[in-house]
Amino acid sequence: MGTQEKSELCFPQLFNMSCKKPAIARSKAVFLHIVLSSVSFLTVALNLLVIISVSHFRQLHTPTNILLLSLAVSDFLVGLLLSPAEILRSTACWFLGQPTCLMYIFVSLTVTSASVGIMVLISADRYVAICDPLNYPIRITDRRVKLCVCLCWLCSIAFSCFLVRDDLHQKRKQNSCYGKCVVVVQYIAGVVDLILTFIVPVTVIIVLYMRVFVVAVSQARSMRSHATAVRNHLPMTLTKKSELKAARTLGVLVLVFLMCFCPYYCVSLVGEEFINSSSASFVAYLFGLNSCLNPLIYAMFYPWFRKAVKLVVTLQILQPGSSEVSIL
Template sequence: MDTQEGAELCFPQLFNISCKKPTTPLSQVLLLYIVLSSMSLLTVTLNLLVIIAVSHFRQLHTPTNILLLSLAVSDFLIGLLLMPANIIRKKVCWFLGQLTCLVYTYVSFIITSASVGIMVLISVDRYVAICDPLHYPTRITHGRVKLCVCLCWLCSVIYNILLIKDELVKPGQHISCYGECKILVDYIAGTTDIVLTFIIPVTVIIVLYMRVFVVAVSQARAMRSHVTAVTMQLSVTLTTKKSELKAARTLGVLVLVFLICFCPHYCIFVFGGKLLSSSSATIVIYLYYFNSCVNPLIYAMFYPWFRKAVKLTVTLQILQPGSCEVSIL
């Protein structure tokens, strides 16, 4: 009897303090592994293409694309690190130790916070481009955008250290048995986190894009009313406005998909997971991860430059001399 019960434990030698192994049927586990591993591989591959394309071609080194590059880096890390680790954490015993569990949780917090910050920066970028286009080139420069991106990641690193400081002092204090990876945040820190990384950023994103939408509609109507103009200056102006409006629409889709995938993920923390079953909570978490796989597909649907850059990358034409000068716009 002892042997049979011990065989169901993550650590049979720690009979009294070991977690039990998950009882999920093998067929379901294999199917889940195949689906999630495929999603992880696809996420890594697609976002790696985005990183290579934007980094390699000088024509794509615009302030907006720098933000998309940073977002692709966070999505790449989600596919490379968080998805595989979460498969282990949810479906099998955690054999990697409490230090690794702490590092995994800390990295996941950093990436999540940084992604939210990048989305806010994208919304600000589109707000200035559409609502104040005359000052956009002077206000949104390469240097300022790079500085904002670096500050976003740095603040995320520092902020999340403060968020899990209790776990850093005493790792594994909240686990109920060995073979479990769990980190809890106290009530005050959790409430602060909800306000700073959910309520305020989402509110800012929605308000800015509502303003962008109103102005974009009015500009579209203005362009239609002047479509018969024949001067070259007006033609260039209209072309520029159309380009900015198209970028606003594309990034609006990006932000909307992010909010759809992100909000349910954070509702788990708002309600403490009490309103969701374990399987439902897992689905919500992977819905957020799925967003990292969808983002490059959005670029492929709306950006011809991305499709051309990917084609050049896949066919290894980027290795040819002068490939950085190839026109892809």
């Protein structure tokens, strides 16, 4: 093998067993590393602020915020573990070994499944809050939400173990080249993953939020047409307005999630033979970008988040009794 051909290999000493280096210009690779590393750092920092804020301030311990806390944890893991690994996987050779590759795949599948499950829970939370507001405090409690979140993560871990087991079996059987971290999933497992992680959850989210939208519009019209009655029932009206505002904010959150998440699985629907590595990397980056956008959405629509961040950044949360500070 010639010197030039050896320089194109990830492990020149392994000759035919080595993968080729990704065909990407050095200047482009450096640019991608800078941009994606910056996004990854921002994702970690912003979601860490969400985690600290919701965990520390007692007034923020509500069912909806518990769901946002769980989503922030998954987004934090994306920025801390998945994004750096994806940058390495798509722009350079994989030098971290097969066990680390499998761990990356496992964490990636777990976090993706958990994020989808949490989005379904958020949609269900808003559905009950808008469509059945009188029974919302009874049906949606902190304890039930925490239980649902735990089950969501446990199911995601169990399902990821199933997929990684099949992937490990396939890789041993196919004995692929060294220097790449590629997800290889059996056909049946891939179909099950597509149905359980994409088709069913996305359908449920869309149906629930369509129902929330219809009821929210109906309530808004009702409040406008009964201005006099609204003034006589001010506390109840304020509650409705707050729930409608929360539904709008979380609706934006869900919409952005679907816009970033759907292309990720559309690649699976199209098939790998029709998708090049650049397109596959792009949809992975897009999904990772969603984890950075979520805290920005909170900052845009939630005054309590901006106030909490100010207290966290200025280290006022270290003062005694700071957890009891009024945030809302």
